[in-house]
Each structure stands twice: as structure tokens, then as C-alpha cells.
Amino acid sequence: MAKEGTEMTEETEHMIEKNGAKETETVVSAGDAKEMRAVILSGFGGLNKLRVTKKAMPEPQEGEVKIRVKACGLNFLDLMVRQGNIDSPPKTPVVPGFECSGIVEAMGENTKGFEIGDRVMAFVNYNAWAEVVCTPLDYVYNMPDDMTFPEAAAFSMNFVAAYMMLFEVANLREGMSVLVHSAGGGVGQAVAQLCSTIPSVTVFGTASSFKHEAIKDSVTHLFDRNIDYVQEVKKISPEGVDIVLDCLSGENTGKGLGLLRPLGTYILYGSSNMVTGETKSFFSLAKSWWQVEKVNPIKLYEENKVIAGFSLLNLLFKQGRCGQVKTVVEKLFSLYNQKKIKPVVDSLWALEEVKEAMQRIHDRGNIGKLILDVEKSPTPLMASDSTETSEAGEEEEEHEGDSDNKERMPFIQ
């Protein structure tokens, strides 16, 4: 507690200095029952913009479900949010996080289908990294009985995105081939598992070499992420592949399109090239990519190719496709119950360890999903460790961003 208070003061000063804006969240006194712990992002930038604080407890509005959160998912996208490198960045301070699992604690009016005590998985438009979350019932799903809370938090974004890309955008069928980058990450593992539910699907994956031993059984062909995957894929399959899932973008868009077989589909679902140590707007950088990577539709016509973009968050929160996502979640839960898929959890972290968790995903250390476990206690040394990691992390990011664009990682939006 004392530590938290100290951190807050430092952060606030830092914010005023850097952003010229004052933090506005309500900090409730420790004695108030109507408060909760939450991770807060005070402004865009490095790891030191994150901390755990107490906030007023949210109450459900009409159509909303109030969830006592047990576990939250951490995605590469959360790093991009932290840096402000996304389209329509949120106003800070903000509680990050787009997915969680937990227990229904209360409901607003018109929330048929849920009862207090239900074990649920949910999408949230920010605010997931907290002890309590309220979100419209369209984004809440009753979990399978056998699914653990960390599994559910590892499941929602990664498996829904992987499923929709493979089966609704790209129409994966028997005998096809798929290239997925960051095969060891949350989406990569979801893609590999879903491909295994269809007969004779060949999966090409790229991943850091140290992960190969751990994930080699999940994909057909595994390449080191630093080698020329185009050449390696063509050695094995000269005609290319049917589906390319790209979270790297930049020059990889052209490479991916070039690797497609006729009638093949390239799907752009993120860009980890965006992550640097600097705070730039998504679009200012985006423009410079697409100048280079813009696709000529007549080439698609001549070559019989398909290019698609996929953003799960836009689909959910801007385009109102909750019904379609719900159908997908039901299909996925059925596959889970048949033991055909199972989310891979890399590690569990206390809310107070969010900086270390972010550093791990940034450094591509994870195999599968990083989970914030709300009930987990941080290690005694966490607080000071965290501060050190924070600054080290930020410096490292700037170094990477400026000098080496090989440091690419996936995100799901």
C-alpha cells in the first residue's frame, strides 16, 4: 500500500511533466467497500505508465453483466495500446484489457440468460484488467464446465480470431496449407490446433528457435523467425500455400501475397512492426507502409488471389457483429468439449506484475498466452523489480525500434 502510494505520486508528476494532463480517475479510500484493484495506464509510453491502483467499483447498467474477474488475457495489442500506436487510442487514464473470465456477481435489467454465480468468459472494450468488470451481455459467454478461468482468458480473443480467419474469411478445407507467424504465440497455437481439426492440413510456422522443441508437434514445418521463410516454404511447397496469416505486415504483406497459391487468401490481422519505444500514431506510421505495400487489385484478378483484413475488436465493438461471434464461440466450446482444442497458457501473473508480463511478451519469451491472475499475489520483491524492469524495458524498446525491425510480434485486434 505504502509502495503503491509512492508510485502513484511519481507517476502523476511524470505525467504532468510529459503530457501536461492531470489524472482524473477516482481514487477511493482503502476503507470503502465499493472499490476494486485495477491496472491503470496513466498515459501513452513505456512500462512505467502502468500501475495498479484502486478505483470505484463499476455497477452494471441495463443489459450489462457484472463480473468478478478471475483471469485476464494479455495480448500484443495491449503493448500497442500502451504506446498509443493504435487507431482511435483511448483517453488516458484507462484500464487496459479486452478479455477476461470470472463469475457473474450482478446483472443490470434485461440480461436474460445469465445468473449470479455463472462462470463466464467475456470481451470488454477496455477495463478488463481489474477485479470487477461490467460489459454488455452480448459479449459474455457461459464457459464449459471443464474450462479453467486462465484457459477461458487465454481462449476468447485468440481462438475466436483464429477460427474466424481460418473458416469464415479463408474457408480452410481438407488438404490445404497455412503459414502462420509467431507459431508459439497465443494466436499461433490456436491456429495450429484448429488446423489439426481438419484432415491433411499442412501448417508452416515461424518462431524463435528456442521455442521449437516445445511447439514442434503442433505444426508441420517450423522455421526460425530470422530466416527467409519465403525461400524455406518454397523449398517444401514450390507452389506456395493456401492461407497466409500475417501479424507482421510491412514487407511481409508483399511476401505473403507472393507465397499464395491461386485462390489463396492473405489475411492481415495486425502489425508488430508498429511497436517501437516511441509514441507515434498508428496512422502516421501506417501511411508509410501502405505506400509501399499497397496492393494492385488487377494483380489479384490475374493471379486469382484474395487479400483480407481482420480485426476482432472492430468487429465486436465498432461493427456490432456479436451474434456472429457468439456462433463462433459456441462452435469453439464444442471443439473444446470434444477435447480437440485446448488453450495453451504460458504463465500467470499478478496484476502488480503486469510490467514483467508485458516485457515477456515483448521479448517473445512466451509459448502460448500470458494471463493476469487477479487473485495471485505478487512476489515480495515485485514492486522494486517492477520499477527497474520498467525503465530497462523502455530503453530496450527504443533501441529495438530505432535500429532493428526484426523484433516483431503478433497482436490481435
Add this chain to the structure above:
Amino acid sequence: MAKEGTEMTEETEHMIEKNGAKETETVVSAGDAKEMRAVILSGFGGLNKLRVTKKAMPEPQEGEVKIRVKACGLNFLDLMVRQGNIDSPPKTPVVPGFECSGIVEAMGENTKGFEIGDRVMAFVNYNAWAEVVCTPLDYVYNMPDDMTFPEAAAFSMNFVAAYMMLFEVANLREGMSVLVHSAGGGVGQAVAQLCSTIPSVTVFGTASSFKHEAIKDSVTHLFDRNIDYVQEVKKISPEGVDIVLDCLSGENTGKGLGLLRPLGTYILYGSSNMVTGETKSFFSLAKSWWQVEKVNPIKLYEENKVIAGFSLLNLLFKQGRCGQVKTVVEKLFSLYNQKKIKPVVDSLWALEEVKEAMQRIHDRGNIGKLILDVEKSPTPLMASDSTETSEAGEEEEEHEGDSDNKERMPFIQ
């Protein structure tokens, strides 16, 4: 016969004058059994570049099937070939035509699966508009017993293209909506019929008003081709449609993409804006379109949209996907045998009437497919009619091409 001889002389002189090249096809004497009638395109340009002549009978090479042709399909693409407005135009003189039906007359070595006398439907890389055709067995399919030869020639390109676009590129499923231009044409009618095999599919179609009575039962909503279809579709379905099939291109690419619902697919499968009376290369014009219509991939990502190009001829003859097309043909024949689909034949024409047939497709007069019936005799007045139509047609095209880009028609490539 005498008439044909006269025509040939005129044409040859015309060619030398206009193209500075001499015709090289072997003209066999009338008494030779090893000759056949064929439509020949002597050079790129107007209708007067087409005539019927006699050519040496082709003999099947290894892996080829020799077909006594009964019926050939005429597509908008054939007009573009005539004008030289395609990517990689053929060397002239050339026998046009990409699809036919008929009876197997002989086979080369290694043509397992076919026997003399088989009733077949076939794709040909040019040369279809003749009494006899040889084509590799990968492009030949045994026809259903109940299918007539004109039906088969109306079936191959239109239904295969419609099926692959709807089910392999766009993944049509229950409850979806489709927009198709030229709903009265061969592809349009194939699309409408295939959509009716899936429950609750809404089909929006555009067509000339005079066709509406004839085709109104085949689509859900029908709009005049000259009205603002974007506005009309949005009145009925404010969110747009799931699939847009575009054979118009130009400004319609942007309109089509704008009409897509999230996760929707726009497919460009041709461009009738290319057809003018002038001979220009496909690419010189193409470049100017795509400068305007180039699609920004980041927009696809934000909006969850898909853009695809589809060229059946490239798929077959450049990209070697005969196996995949064969599977599609089998599925389509099964639907035909179940009486779920039935090609719509607009009219039958003698080879000698090819100019009138082309004029009809150019003038958008057809409902369904135009067929060249190889055994049909031309009307007695055909020859002089044809000459007149030829010149009139050419002038009319130039007029339309220069002054009015509303004259758009579909083609399949």
C-alpha cells in the same frame, strides 16, 4: 460456299491493308476430308474481323481428346478478345472460343477415362468455335445424360465461375446476401440459381428494365442497371451485403467495397468498361483505372473486408488448377441431376451468324447464354446481313465507347 470465298478475299485484303500482316492459316480445299469449318478472327477490331473459314482438321496429341463440336459458348470475354483488350492477347489469326460441348471422336495416347462416342463438355484455350476441337483431357468432362449440348456449352464457364466465386472464394452460407450485376446474363443467372440452393440467401441484381419481367423470379430484388444501385441496396439493407460480384469495375470497385458488410467479400471477375470500339491494350487502360481504384489494405483491416480477383481462364490455363475445377464440375453436375440448377440458353446461332450473336451480347439483348450451334444453318440472308451488321456494329461500338460508359456488360475470364 461461293459467298464464303468472296468474304475471305475481302477480309484478307482488309487485313493486309490494316494490319500489314498476312494470314497464315492453312486453307484446305473443299474436297479434302481433313478440313473443318471454324470461326476465325483475322485481327483485332470490329465485327468485320470475324468470318467462317475452312481449316485443317486438328488431330489429338498425347493426352488430348478430339471432340466433334455440337455447341459453343459465347461470352463477353470473346468481345474483348476480338478487340485485343485482354491481358496477353493471342496471335491472330486465331479461332476464338473457350468452351464447347460435343462427342468424342478420337483420343491421343494416355487419355484414360474417355471413349469414342462420349458426350462431353470441354474448356479450350481458344479454338472452340469450330467443328472439331482437340484439348487436354484435364479440360474434358463427361456430361450428365439429361443435359443437352447447348446446355453444356452454356454451363461450363458461367456455372463454374459462379460456383467458385460464391463457394470457394466468398464462402456463401445460409442467410447471406449477394449483389450481382447483369443478373440477366449467363453468369448472373448461374449466380441466382446457385444462391437458391442455400437457404435464405438474398440476391440483389441489376439488369436492363426490359429483362425484369423475364428474370424477376430468379432474384430477390431487381434494379434497373441505370439507377444508383448503392442507394437502392442500402434502402433495403442499410448494412450492405455479404458478397459483391463485380464484372463492371471502374468506379464500381469503390462502390462495391463500400457496400460490403463486415467480413464481406468483393470479387472482381471482369470489366466490361474495357469494351470500346477502339483497340487498346488491356493494361494501358487498366493502369488508369487502378490508379483511382487502388485499395488500401489498412482499410480492409479496419473494416474487416475482403477483396478478391477471379479469372477462371487463368486458373485453368495459366495456373493449372484443373483438378480443383474438376471437383467443382462434379458438384455442379450433381446439382444439375437433382434439378436444382439448369443453364438458361438465350438463343442458338450458326457459326456464320457469330457477328449477329456478338452484336446481341454487346447490346445486352440476351437473357442467359448465347450459343453457337455448329450444326445450325444460317438464314439465307445471313451473309449480306452479316456484312452490314458488322460495319454498323463497329460504328455503334465506337460511338458507345467514346461517348457513353454506361454501356457495360459482363465477361468471364
